[in-house]
Amino acid sequence: MNKLSNNSISKDQVARYAKHYNEQNKSKVLERAVTKNGILAASEGLRGGADFSPVFSIDLETGAVANQKQSGRCWMFAALNTMRHHLSAEFKLKDFELSQNYTFFWDKFEKSNWFYENIIATADKPTSDRKVAWLLNEPQGDGGQWDMLCAIIDKYGIVPESVYPETYNSNKSNEFNTLLNEKLRKDAVELRELVNAGSSDEQVQSRKEKMLEEVYRMASYSFGEPPTTFDWEYRDDDKNFHREAGLTPKSFFEKFVGWDLTNYVSIINAPTDDKPFNHTYSIEMLGNVVGGRQVKHLNLNMHDFKQAAINQLKAGHSVWFGCDVGQHSEPRKRGLLDLGVYDEEALFDIDLSMSKAERLDYSESLMTHAMVITGVDLVDGEPKKWKVENSWGDKVGTKGYMVMTDEWMSEYCYQVVVDKQFLTEDQRKAQAEEPTQLLPWDPMGALAYKD
Incomplete structure (x- = not known):
């Protein structure tokens, strides 16, 4: 490792910087504005009008938004919302x-087994090994990926929220995760x-089972024991009563959703x-169900990426997506995802371009949040803004919906x-390839660890 040079900051440098700062008439005015109001308030832009109006040329009817509360289940909420x-x-x-608590229970259970198996597989490495340290840093968390939810549904099915409702611990998961x-x-x-003591596989697995x-x-204890069979009664929007008896979570999915999940792929x-x-790419050590569906991504240029989403929206189907929600956005009050919502560069006279x-390679950006695209505004065939359904309740944005600019x-x-039907033939062939495996800490796996 190269040693640091001895180029420490000198007193002359500090004096020079202070002199330049105080020679600028705007310095003290901006200092007062920023210290009193904060950086974001002092740099907030005033853009508005048609760019941010919640009106879209394609706008799917989707109903009231859900609320993940104080948990990191955005990926799960978003996927279940599309269904x-x-x-x-x-x-x-x-x-x-649909019951987010039900899939949460099985995700926690399966992630524990996933962790145990990875610990067993790396037992010959020291705890200082980066991959072992990665495992131990967060053995499991609330985050995840589309393919990981598919793995849970493939194995355990899904149920209505009324059958297996939220609990204190699903709404506020920190206590359970810590323990x-x-x-x-x-x-x-x-x-x-x-x-490392030479125990047989049978001995290790026997202990793991306990x-x-x-x-x-x-x-x-924390989420409630999940149902294996249930009856479901409901009244539809036309006030007609329905009763479904003797359902299982898997038969419910097959009857009421009926999707072939192998057709839905990550771009x-x-x-x-x-x-x-x-x-295509996968991420080492990323998953939940041992032997289940693998996390797999097809990498496309942005034009093709957007076109696939537009094709699906035109067909009347919403789109699960992952993004870095905290970057240049004001999602809580105004519900805006826009590069111009704040202008810190102008405020501080710096270049952050x-x-x-580069943002991915230098850890400036990664996937932190999943939501659902439910609309797009096309002008002469080109997208200008997108309608986004979040899972933070109806007090943010427009009743929980946000506007995302195309930029x-x-x-x-x-x-x-x-x-897959909304991809080209060449893209479908590429998606069928065996994936290149990326390192566990690659930013394309970050959604499983961030929210």
């Missing part, structure tokens, strides 16, 4: 919700010791040198999920 949009239209249930991660790290000590039973108990836009376009690839999408959107 409930379909179900609501098909069965006339405008504000129906579960403490247990998983403690279990990692024992599993690594067993492997650990998983404890996880099941913890999750059941990313990651214009970095290590990810050539028109090829970076390409999308913002280009810079800070990284992933959409579309039905």
